[in-house]
Amino acid sequence: MSEKLLTETALNVKDAFENISKAAEKAGRNPSEIRLMAVTKTVTPEKINEAIKSGCDLLGENRVQELLEKYEFYDKSAEIHFIGRLQTNKVKYIVDKVSMIESVDSLKLAEEIERRCAKIGKVMDVLLEVNIAGEESKGGFSPDEVVEISEKIKEFPHLRLRGLMTIGRFGAEIEETRQYFEKMRHLLVDIKKKNIYNIYINVLSMGMSSDYELAVSEGATIVRIGRGLFGERKYV
Numbered sequence: 001m002s003e004k005l006l007t008e009t010a011l012n013v014k015d016a017f018e019n020i021s022k023a024a025e026k027a028g029r030n031p032s033e034i035r036l037m038a039v040t041k042t043v044t045p046e047k048i049n050e051a052i053k054s055g056c057d058l059l060g061e062n063r064v065q066e067l068l069e070k071y072e073f074y075d076k077s078a079e080i081h082f083i084g085r086l087q088t089n090k091v092k093y094i095v096d097k098v099s100m101i102e103s104v105d106s107l108k109l110a111e112e113i114e115r116r117c118a119k120i121g122k123v124m125d126v127l128l129e130v131n132i133a134g135e136e137s138k139g140g141f142s143p144d145e146v147v148e149i150s151e152k153i154k155e156f157p158h159l160r161l162r163g164l165m166t167i168g169r170f171g172a173e174i175e176e177t178r179q180y181f182e183k184m185r186h187l188l189v190d191i192k193k194k195n196i197y198n199i200y201i202n203v204l205s206m207g208m209s210s211d212y213e214l215a216v217s218e219g220a221t222i223v224r225i226g227r228g229l230f231g232e233r234k235y236v
């Protein structure tokens with residue numbers, strides 16, 4: 001197929017995969033260690049399915065309502081991770097639809113995921129969200145809580161801790177962002193050391209449209225891209 005026939009979304013997906021590969025190789029990493037997530041807030045199912053058809057096998061939703069409205073229209077060959085603020089009373093709607101919850105930001109939420117997953121006999125992969133820049137407006141655990149929380153998560157039989165997620169500070173300079181990503185990489189090492197029998201702790205979800213190549217060079221295993229694939233968001 002000639003490039004002209006590819007949709008804009010398909011071209012963006014292709015570019016993103018290429019950029020990820022280049023950044024990985026430059027950092028001496030294997031590109032296959034890194035997954036591209038298409039972040040789908042405000043995006044129509046048609047466009048989302050174009051991204052899936054172009055090789056993107058991971059979607060990120062951050063609103064329960066939107067996930068429920070669009071879910072039936074998704075090509076089910078892609079996995080879905082939940083990446084947004086999650087109220088405990090909404091957990092029940094999504095546990096059967098997502099394969100990972102990346103935004104666990106309180107023990108109360110972890111408890112509710114445990115309770116709901118126990119009911120349906122599922123073990124949910126989870127990431128702890130880290131408020132790496134210590135921003136007032138953001139959820140997530142502070143970096144010094146993370147190790148302790150990771151040990152508590154061990155007690156939940158229906159949760160499987162896979163690693164950490166963060167959203168960089170909006171508007172930060174490159175060097176500041178790089179330091180946050182580096183700090184995240186060290187935190188992942190810290191929780192691995194504390195949970196040495198958990199071979200599943202190997203996921204670092206960080207980097208968005210504006211900084212995913214930097215995130216790859218600092219060790220990201222999932223980069224979450226919205227605007228870079230689908231264009232600017234239109235909120236209605």
Ligand SMILES: *Cc1c(COP(=O)(O)O)cnc(C)c1O
Pocket residue numbers: 039041062083084167208209210224225226227228
């Ligand atoms: C919207 C969003 C993204 C993607 O942001 P872009 O700048 O559009 O790439 C990534 N992660 C989370 C948690 C988001 O809410």
